[in-house]
Amino acid sequence: MYKVYGTLRSRAFRVLWALEELGQPYEVIEAAPRSDEIRAVNRWGKVPALQDGDDIITDSVAIMTYLADKHGGLTHPAGTIARAKQDAMTHRLLDEFDAVLWTATRHAAILPPDLRAPDATAACKWEFEQSANNLSEDFVGPFLTGDVMTIADILAVQCISWARAAEFPPVPQNLRDYAKEMRARPAFTAVVS
Numbered sequence: 001m002y003k004v005y006g007t008l009r010s011r012a013f014r015v016l017w018a019l020e021e022l023g024q025p026y027e028v029i030e031a032a033p034r035s036d037e038i039r040a041v042n043r044w045g046k047v048p049a050l051q052d053g054d055d056i057i058t059d060s061v062a063i064m065t066y067l068a069d070k071h072g073g074l075t076h077p078a079g080t081i082a083r084a085k086q087d088a089m090t091h092r093l094l095d096e097f098d099a100v101l102w103t104a105t106r107h108a109a110i111l112p113p114d115l116r117a118p119d120a121t122a123a124c125k126w127e128f129e130q131s132a133n134n135l136s137e138d139f140v141g142p143f144l145t146g147d148v149m150t151i152a153d154i155l156a157v158q159c160i161s162w163a164r165a166a167e168f169p170p171v172p173q174n175l176r177d178y179a180k181e182m183r184a185r186p187a188f189t190a191v192v193s
């Protein structure tokens, strides 16, 4: 059985949701970022990590990609145009959503206080709003890259939830409706309940 190291309120949520969607059994090892529990398997202290047999895989998107390819769900097959578009969306979300949310988080709570830039959060919020507006204009649905749910959807919805919790500007209505529908999926509710 897979072991997932992390907490619900971290990027580990992405991995847990993917495992539920793929119908794979797993065990959660409650490991806070930088804790001894995570450092035992990832010396950087970053969550999530996935244990598959004797192997440890780090990085939420790398883990989701591995699981999706291995179990043949939440992804288009490698080497197809559909997969290239899915990967482009995944990287767009990492650049435009995850990166700005993470920069704001670091300047608010993680960097040494004397290195925190007072204006960093405002800049990240502004950039996030532009990116959300762009994504909203491109969005056709029902999923981000068309008719098939992929790991890009999990990444997007987790980032939209993170943005809401961090009091970032609300995303446009069509993305809010999309995220609401995604959060109603049985696999999502199985993780949060």
Ligand SMILES: N[C@@H](CCC(=O)N[C@@H](CS)C(=O)NCC(=O)O)C(=O)O
Pocket: 009, 010, 011, 012, 033, 034, 045, 046, 047, 048, 058, 059, 060, 061
């Ligand atoms: N790109 C990595 C980022 C992992 C990451 O930064 N995780 C945060 C928690 S969500 C963490 O462990 N932070 C601790 C630190 O930066 O020291 C991923 O997607 O897994």
